[in-house]
Amino acid sequence: MAAVTQDTAVSTGRVTRTFLYVVLGVFALFYLLPLYVMGVNSVKPLAEITGGNMMALPRVWTLEPWRAAWSTAQIGIEPTGLRPYFLNSILMVVPAVAISTVLGALNGYVLTKWRFRGDTIVFGLMLFSCFIPFQIVLIPMALVLGKLGLAGSVPGLVMVHVVYGIGFTTLYYRNYYASFPTELVRAAMMDGAGFFQIFWRIMLPVSGPITVVSVIWQFTNIWNDFLFGASFGGTSQPMTVALNNLVQSSTGVKEYNVHFAGAILAALPTLFVYIVAGRYFVRGLMAGSVKG
Amino acid sequence: MGFLDISHVTKSYGQVQVLHEVDIAVQEGEFLVLVGPSGCGKSTLLNMIAGLEAISSGDIAIKGRVINGVHPSKRNIAMVFQSYALYPNMTVGQNMTFGLEMHGVPKPARDAALADVAKLLQIDHLLDRKPGQLSGGQRQRVAMGRALVRNPDVFLFDEPLSNLDAKLRVDMRTEIKKLHQKLKTTIVYVTHDQIEAMTLSTRIAVMNKGYVQQLGTPKEIYDTPANLFVATFMGSPAMNILPATVVMEGGQPHAEITDADGARRLLRFSQGNLAEWADKPILLGIRPEAITDPEGADRKSANIQPLANRVTVTEPAGSDTFVTMTLSGKDVIARMRADAMVAPGEVFDFAINMDKAVAFDPATEARIPQ
Amino acid sequence: MSTSTTADFRTRLQDWLPKVVLAPSFAVILLFVYGFIAFTVVLSFTGSKMLPKFDFIGFTNYAKLFALQHWTTAVVNLAIFATLYIAISMAVGLMLAIFLDQKIRGEGLLRPLYLYPMALSFIVTGTAWKWFLDPGIGLEKTMHLWGWESFHFTWIKDSDMAIYTIVIAAVWQTSGFVMAMFLAGLRGIDNEILKAAQIDGASNWQLYRRIVIPMLRPAFLSAFVILFHLAIKSYDLVVALTGGGPGRATELPATFMYSYTFTRNQMGIGASSAVIMLMTIAAIMVPYLYSELKEKP
Numbered sequence: 001m002a003a004v005t006q007d008t009a010v011s012t013g014r015v016t017r018t019f020l021y022v023v024l025g026v027f028a029l030f031y032l033l034p035l036y037v038m039g040v041n042s043v044k045p046l047a048e049i050t051g052g053n054m055m056a057l058p059r060v061w062t063l064e065p066w067r068a069a070w071s072t073a074q075i076g077i078e079p080t081g082l083r084p085y086f087l088n089s090i091l092m093v094v095p096a097v098a099i100s101t102v103l104g105a106l107n108g109y110v111l112t113k114w115r116f117r118g119d120t121i122v123f124g125l126m127l128f129s130c131f132i133p134f135q136i137v138l139i140p141m142a143l144v145l146g147k148l149g150l151a152g153s154v155p156g157l158v159m160v161h162v163v164y165g166i167g168f169t170t171l172y173y174r175n176y177y178a179s180f181p182t183e184l185v186r187a188a189m190m191d192g193a194g195f196f197q198i199f200w201r202i203m204l205p206v207s208g209p210i211t212v213v214s215v216i217w218q219f220t221n222i223w224n225d226f227l228f229g230a231s232f233g234g235t236s237q238p239m240t241v242a243l244n245n246l247v248q249s250s251t252g253v254k255e256y257n258v259h260f261a262g263a264i265l266a267a268l269p270t271l272f273v274y275i276v277a278g279r280y281f282v283r284g285l286m287a288g289s290v291k292g
Numbered sequence: 293m294g295f296l297d298i299s300h301v302t303k304s305y306g307q308v309q310v311l312h313e314v315d316i317a318v319q320e321g322e323f324l325v326l327v328g329p330s331g332c333g334k335s336t337l338l339n340m341i342a343g344l345e346a347i348s349s350g351d352i353a354i355k356g357r358v359i360n361g362v363h364p365s366k367r368n369i370a371m372v373f374q375s376y377a378l379y380p381n382m383t384v385g386q387n388m389t390f391g392l393e394m395h396g397v398p399k400p401a402r403d404a405a406l407a408d409v410a411k412l413l414q415i416d417h418l419l420d421r422k423p424g425q426l427s428g429g430q431r432q433r434v435a436m437g438r439a440l441v442r443n444p445d446v447f448l449f450d451e452p453l454s455n456l457d458a459k460l461r462v463d464m465r466t467e468i469k470k471l472h473q474k475l476k477t478t479i480v481y482v483t484h485d486q487i488e489a490m491t492l493s494t495r496i497a498v499m500n501k502g503y504v505q506q507l508g509t510p511k512e513i514y515d516t517p518a519n520l521f522v523a524t525f526m527g528s529p530a531m532n533i534l535p536a537t538v539v540m541e542g543g544q545p546h547a548e549i550t551d552a553d554g555a556r557r558l559l560r561f562s563q564g565n566l567a568e569w570a571d572k573p574i575l576l577g578i579r580p581e582a583i584t585d586p587e588g589a590d591r592k593s594a595n596i597q598p599l600a601n602r603v604t605v606t607e608p609a610g611s612d613t614f615v616t617m618t619l620s621g622k623d624v625i626a627r628m629r630a631d632a633m634v635a636p637g638e639v640f641d642f643a644i645n646m647d648k649a650v651a652f653d654p655a656t657e658a659r660i661p662q
Numbered sequence: 663m664s665t666s667t668t669a670d671f672r673t674r675l676q677d678w679l680p681k682v683v684l685a686p687s688f689a690v691i692l693l694f695v696y697g698f699i700a701f702t703v704v705l706s707f708t709g710s711k712m713l714p715k716f717d718f719i720g721f722t723n724y725a726k727l728f729a730l731q732h733w734t735t736a737v738v739n740l741a742i743f744a745t746l747y748i749a750i751s752m753a754v755g756l757m758l759a760i761f762l763d764q765k766i767r768g769e770g771l772l773r774p775l776y777l778y779p780m781a782l783s784f785i786v787t788g789t790a791w792k793w794f795l796d797p798g799i800g801l802e803k804t805m806h807l808w809g810w811e812s813f814h815f816t817w818i819k820d821s822d823m824a825i826y827t828i829v830i831a832a833v834w835q836t837s838g839f840v841m842a843m844f845l846a847g848l849r850g851i852d853n854e855i856l857k858a859a860q861i862d863g864a865s866n867w868q869l870y871r872r873i874v875i876p877m878l879r880p881a882f883l884s885a886f887v888i889l890f891h892l893a894i895k896s897y898d899l900v901v902a903l904t905g906g907g908p909g910r911a912t913e914l915p916a917t918f919m920y921s922y923t924f925t926r927n928q929m930g931i932g933a934s935s936a937v938i939m940l941m942t943i944a945a946i947m948v949p950y951l952y953s954e955l956k957e958k959p
């Protein structure tokens with residue numbers, strides 16, 4: 001009988017184990033391949049791409065495509081490179097993540113520790129908003145942003161991302177706080193702490209893990225968004241939209257190496273966050289499967 | 293009027309009424325234990341005293357001041373929770389002084405109060421630790437310390453010992469009792485452990501299904517239970533309850549029962565007033581320790597009735613031996629001295645202390661006053 | 663005796679403060695989600711073209727919508743895409759999770775490798791796969807250069823096959839995430855149950871088929887719900903990978919809605935297509951969320 005320890009592993013023979021490693025290895029290659037292709041081809045001269053093998057390492061190494069993608073490539077009609085759009089994305093992501101996370105934390109706190117009649121319905125309505133196809137709000141959102149004078153501006157995008165991010169952040173914090181003992185809140189109440197004091201002194205100090213999750217989730221989601229950026233970006237388009245414009249531009253020769261460099265630039269911040277704090281991210285995704 | 297007055301208090305969650313007209317007056321310095329089976333409303337009542345649950349109707353007053361609707365922190369009460377509810381991010385010292393800090397007590401005064409209580413509870417050396425680094429018993433002490441530091445009018449305890457292992461529970465029980473005797477504070481203590489209730493309390497309120505069944509000293513509750521529920525809930529092993537009929541013999545009321553072989557037996561009651569129940573069925577209650585061997589019988593008792601009966605099972609338990617037999621078709625447990633020579637299957641001469649026997653009305657389940 | 667239940671100021675403040683704190687978020691959601699949904703539903707019954715107009719024309723937009731070849735293509739594509747995407751992602755994810763759960767050396771390295779595509783934007787994924795699958799510079803050319811002259815892989819240029827390239831890229835992006843969900847589920851299974859089954863004489867295959875996989879039911883449900891709503895919302899990936907082409911071969915309802923509303927100025931029809939998308943998601947999500955949230959204390 002196989003000794004079952006921490007996983008559901010079963011006893012297997014040599015042949016089976018070899019097979020397992022081969023399959024796992026092949027899939028590892030499958031996931032790595034596109035990144036590898038983008039990587040090597042972003043440091044090749046264009047001629048080597050069109051004339052040579054996509055898999056081959058560069059014969060001449062060059063950082064020129066990266067420089068071009070960053071500061072000189074033609075985006076739309078201006079030869080600005082991706083730099084200004086990168087900045088737009090940063091300006092959009094930081095406040096949107098901060099605001100939606102703070103609101104989510106407060107909402108989760110109220111929905112678990114200050115329950116009231118109908119709180120489940122309120123939460124259900126907030127939760128469903130995570131899953132709507134955003135096409136259903138595009139038209140009225142465009143009108144409202146126009147009316148508010150926020151169309152095509154970074155604050156407009158911040159607002160949109162906060163509105164449609166609250167559902168997720170609330171979900172995370174609510175699930176996290178639900179397993180936080182209510183007796184602690186009651187003890188603090190008897191000790192004389194008020195609503196905000198309890199939040200600040202008792203809840204927040206233990207909210208580190210879920211805050212990491214919420215921030216990473218919101219950061220990747222908002223950074224990677226394309227639909228809202230393309231619809232409401234106007235002159236303040238984020239990185240994803242600019243990358244798409246760069247890649248899809250029909251004028252001139254297709255500078256594949258520049259496109260690849262641009263794609264990696266667009267992916268870098270989220271990849272970085274993922275590498276630094278990926279373990280928490282996975283845990284957060286688990287919490288995302290709506291468990292009370 | 294008491295120190296803590298609970299008058300006509302009820303509690304409903306929507307349509308469900310979980311507490312019915314509770315009336316308890318707690319005197320200053322009293323140790324009141326609320327005991328009852330799970331779900332009977334003990335915690336609910338305690339939370340209403342604490343202000344953590346709204347009162348549906350009725351009043352709760354401390355020192356004559358009605359405190360319905362007063363914020364929990366303004367009632368001058370402290371509570372020890374079942375899970376201890378220590379703030380995980382704060383040290384022991386910070387945990388204990390958090391309440392004083394919230395009440396605006398200046399730091400020197402907080403530190404002085406902390407030092408006193410820490411010394412009293414012998415936790416001085418733990419003050420810089422986080423709750424996660426403490427054992428169960430230490431956490432329990434810290435939780436009590438947090439309550440003591442506030443120097444409240446009333447202490448509330450919600451099953452504070454139920455998370456401890458058996459040995460530690462007995463130690464902490466003694467400690468709480470000592471503490472109460474030393475500090476003479478007013479305590480309301482919830483438990484579903486009847487031994488805890490008996491040992492700690494000055495008075496007990498036995499609750500069931502949202503009703504207070506009986507309020508009295510441990511002795512009153514044990515010897516003269518108000519009804520069948522209290523009689524069987526308090527005491528371990530539980531009181532033996534036998535169907536019996538009252539018959540008059542020689543002008544004295546007797547309980548008529550049957551022995552293991554189905555033969556009719558009579559046990560004379562000590563009290564005369566059961567004569568009114570002549571020829572009517574009753575439920576006869578006899579505690580296990582009131583059934584012994586003749587040598588082990590209570591010498592002060594004026595009415596020891598002999599009863600020979602067949603023994604079913606014997607269970608030696610070290611200090612005592614529990615003997616099971618059948619009376620009136622029910623299993624009856626007797627608590628014998630450890631060295632009483634009893635063997636299963638034999639017919640043994642038991643001695644029943646009828647001074648301690650009680651009778652219940654089978655219809656209302658209330659005790660028949662004697 | 664008076665049953666004075668008038669609370670003091672502190673208590674009353676503490677009573678309404680939580681609701682005040684929650685209110686702005688809730689109001690925003692009510693307005694920007696449910697209000698906007700209502701607005702779009704209303705628009706779908708009007709003859710709006712470039713700007714909203716409130717000339718009600720009943721179900722005309724819906725009738726027109728379902729008569730459009732373009733929309734039919736989008737719906738058929740979505741059906742193909744969603745079915746394959748969900749099925750393959752779950753199969754790959756489950757397989758990788760079970761394999762990784764066999765005390766594999768290097769699990770710590772493989773897990774993040776499988777997962778990292780989740781961190782990328784669909785635009786980046788689309789860009790990468792677009793060139794990788796492009797016969798002129800990508801896989802096909804590489805194979806030819808490596809001497810496999812007869813290798814032929816032109817799905818991305820083939821109107822009948824292009825939709826499958828979307829499936830490939832989407833599976834690439836999310837199957838690692840599905841793997842993580844299943845792995846968490848596997849790790850949550852009580853080992854005593856498995857020991858008991860092994861003592862009962864279950865073979866490895868039976869162990870997984872009869873005990874482990876049925877116990878992963880919650881993970882299957884969560885994965886399905888997440889993949890399903892991602893499938894219907896898929897927009898960026900199509901834009902970056904095929905731009906809806908060749909021709910209209912890879913149009914999905916999401917791209918259809920966008921082009922009808924914003925480039926073809928058929929706002930009424932665009933709105934009605936959005937309503938259909940919402941109703942499709944709601945048909946799955948509402949019962950799911952309801953069962954998740956009810957009877958929780």
Ligand SMILES: Nc1ncnc2c1ncn2[C@@H]1O[C@H](COP(=O)(O)OP(=O)(O)OP(=O)(O)O)[C@@H](O)[C@H]1O
Nearest residue numbers: 305308310328329330331332333334335336337484
């Ligand atoms: N929020 C609530 N809504 C509805 N019913 C409740 C609520 N809280 C408690 N109850 C019910 O009130 C009754 C009393 O609960 P309470 O917690 O006071 O019991 P208890 O005597 O403390 O039991 P235990 O020994 O298990 O702690 C129970 O039947 C319980 O189901």
Ligand SMILES: [Mg+2]
Nearest residue numbers: 334335336450
């Ligand atoms: Mg309780």
